[in-house]
Amino acid sequence: MKYIEFGPNKDKVSVIGAGCMRIARMNQTQAEAFVKSSLEYGINFFDHADIYGGGESERVFGRLFAEQPSLRDSLFLQSKCAIHDGMYDFSGDYILKSVDGILERLNTDHIDSLLLHRPDALMEPEEVGEAFDQLKASGKVRSFGVSNENRFQMELLQSGLSESIAANQLQMSIVHCPTIDAGINVNMTNEAATMRDGGTLEYCRLKKIAVQCWSPLQMGFFGGVFLDSPDYPELNELLEQYAAEYETSKDAIAYAWLLRIPAKMQVITGTTKPERLKEAARATEIALTKKQWYELYKAAGKQLP
Ligand SMILES: NC(=O)c1ccc[n+]([C@@H]2O[C@H](COP(=O)([O-])OP(=O)(O)OC[C@H]3O[C@@H](n4cnc5c(N)ncnc54)[C@H](OP(=O)(O)O)[C@@H]3O)[C@@H](O)[C@H]2O)c1
Numbered sequence: 281m282k283y284i285e286f287g288p289n290k291d292k293v294s295v296i297g298a299g300c301m302r303i304a305r306m307n308q309t310q311a312e313a314f315v316k317s318s319l320e321y322g323i324n325f326f327d328h329a330d331i332y333g334g335g336e337s338e339r340v341f342g343r344l345f346a347e348q349p350s351l352r353d354s355l356f357l358q359s360k361c362a363i364h365d366g367m368y369d370f371s372g373d374y375i376l377k378s379v380d381g382i383l384e385r386l387n388t389d390h391i392d393s394l395l396l397h398r399p400d401a402l403m404e405p406e407e408v409g410e411a412f413d414q415l416k417a418s419g420k421v422r423s424f425g426v427s428n429e430n431r432f433q434m435e436l437l438q439s440g441l442s443e444s445i446a447a448n449q450l451q452m453s454i455v456h457c458p459t460i461d462a463g464i465n466v467n468m469t470n471e472a473a474t475m476r477d478g479g480t481l482e483y484c485r486l487k488k489i490a491v492q493c494w495s496p497l498q499m500g501f502f503g504g505v506f507l508d509s510p511d512y513p514e515l516n517e518l519l520e521q522y523a524a525e526y527e528t529s530k531d532a533i534a535y536a537w538l539l540r541i542p543a544k545m546q547v548i549t550g551t552t553k554p555e556r557l558k559e560a561a562r563a564t565e566i567a568l569t570k571k572q573w574y575e576l577y578k579a580a581g582k583q584l585p
Pocket residue numbers: 298299300301302327328397427428449450493494495496497498505507531548549550551552553556
């Protein structure tokens with residue numbers, strides 16, 4: 281496993297994060313296997329949100345900590361808030377109330393990272409800053425970040441914060457990486473040249489902000505995995521070839537492609553299966569060559585100008 285220094289506390293977190301969006305229906309035995317096998321493979325980072333399973337995903341962890349309190353301190357726990365009632369909400373009071381709910385469901389007195397889930401068009405940076413300061417002072421949250429934000433939204437928010445943004449969680453995979461497409465197609469007139477995020481990846485690199493890739497295997501917006509999909513024959517053929525070369529799985533090569541990007545990359549997996557988490561951990565031992573990285577990019581249907 282590889283680790284990065286995360287946020288102002290310089291926590292040592294795994295570059296593979298176990299995403300918890302799909303674990304709401306796990307029973308206690310399955311949840312224990314999910315967490316303990318992750319730890320065994322070196323994965324210490326767990327990504328929650330208050331809305332996953334309507335709060336049930338967090339409750340699964342909460343029940344586990346009730347039974348085994350010492351487990352809590354082995355994990356770096358991240359959760360998110362700001363989506364409710366058909367809107368996005370960075371109001372100070374709402375953020376404070378959300379964190380109390382998160383802590384209650386997770387059955388813990390603090391989380392290690394809080395992300396604002398989706399940008400609120402009506403956000404007031406100073407109001408968010410005050411809420412974050414209160415959460416920090418009370419010890420309820422140790423670091424702060426965002427999700428699905430572009431560079432200028434991050435800069436605007438940062439202007440009201442006393443602490444640096446630690447992470448931005450973005451949808452990213454070999455087949456869904458518009459930020460990379462735009463970087464490769466600067467000043468061209470094709471669709472791929474459309475800069476949708478104002479250079480967010482480059483901004484995160486400059487500011488040493490962790491880039492957390494969500495849905496690393498999905499086609500489109502939760503369109504199913506591209507692995508073995510008839511929509512991506514060339515990509516699957518090449519993934520298979522490299523998987524054989526590196527004696528690993530296609531999943532691991534797909535994750536290694538993201539981890540090859542020279543930012544503070546993290547891959548937030550969505551699998552519920554311990555054996556697949558093991559493959560994800562394997563990905564961190566693979567350093568794709570530049571040539572392989574570009575070949576995979578092209579096999580996913582992308583073109584170089
Ligand atoms: N910030 C945001 O806005 C946002 C949005 C969405 C998600 N997220 C985070 O990102 C995490 C990952 O998202 P995701 O779940 O969409 O990620 P994903 O890893 O792309 O998809 C996971 C799904 O793919 C399946 N899968 C995994 N490996 C497979 C394989 N080799 N063959 C076939 N199916 C396979 C999994 O099934 P099995 O369980 O059977 O393996 C699961 O149903 C979430 O848990 C959440 O923490 C964040």
